[in-house]
Amino acid sequence: MKILVTGGAGYIGSHTCIALLEAGHSVIIADNLCNSRRDTIDKIINIAENEVTFLEIDVTEEQAVDVIFNNYKVDGVIHFAGLKAVGESVDIPLTYYYNNIVSTMILAKACQKYGVNRFVFSSSATVYGDNIVPFVETMDLLPTTNPYGETKAMSERILTDIANANPEFSVALLRYFNPVGAHESGLIGEAPNGIPNNLMPYVTKVAKGKLEKLRVFGNDYPTVDGTGVRDYIHVLDLAEGHVAALDNLKEGAHVYNLGTGQGTSVLELVKAFEEANSIKVPYEIVDRRPGDIASCYADASKAKRELGWTAKHDIITMCRDAWSFEKNYED
């Protein structure tokens, strides 16, 4: 199939483009490079030994999106393009609502106009809010604590309503848990601008000596060692999850958790990173970060049952691959 991948130059999108090419699909990337680099496109082509079409466009621009659908016979869309910094979304909510929701609506509109019925959407475990772990797809969603999370919940609603009204429209809403790691080549990986907000990129910067020490946000949560627990998933597994979702699309909107089902605390992750890479990660315990929940991990059984997909990489491999990317990466 010819797949339009919005945000395909980004962290998860670039790994997914490789998985799609390796599975025999062809790929059109639409990305405005607001949080990614053009040279990632060449790296995708090098790793997958296959061509991709790259279009530098903003997918909130309706005319530009229309031109893509008019010029290429698109069979399906994977919509990664979005802004994702939780803290920033509190400071500039309108930018987040506009970018993340308008892009979803414009792509859905183009799909309707051009009769494209396959749509895969990047959602997030954040839509569960502070629910009881493990998070199951059937749970009622709780409010998230930030505009970013709301853009995901709203985009899910919009796509579900469209699928309900147009039964031939097949949508997979993929709720990612915590993607980490990098391609085993070390060529592509997570490269946030500025000081990282997320744990793994922060840890790799500390290991590299670019940041002095990790600040562990709270050790008084009701968890195994008091630090926050998350379900870290290797980005390569996540990428495969998209191929599986695309291959198993069915009419209507269907939600899938993409996680490992395993929770790892902050201190467990630090220990795994030190062990995997034989390198020390200095840290100090500081106050909780506002808005954080204690534990977040998936019930990953639905994706296994319906998509035939499970995550394969363990936390040691995630730490090793995250570090091999960071070591080689030039800011």
Ligand code: NAD
């Ligand atoms: P990323 O920032 O690396 O990739 C997003 C890409 O979208 C970037 O290349 C950016 O340039 C592009 N983009 C943003 N707005 C655009 C627009 N209007 N038009 C065209 N391109 C645009 O982020 P990522 O980690 O790869 O995340 C991909 C998707 O997955 C996002 O929707 C994100 O919200 C979602 N998600 C990410 C995580 C995570 O922890 N990384 C977790 C859950 C969900």
Ligand code: UDP
């Ligand atoms: N965390 C931390 N120090 C950091 C960044 C994150 O202790 O510099 C903790 C955070 O409190 C949470 C876990 O690591 O318990 C994962 O945080 P991240 O921001 O990566 O993911 P999210 O909270 O969005 O799931």
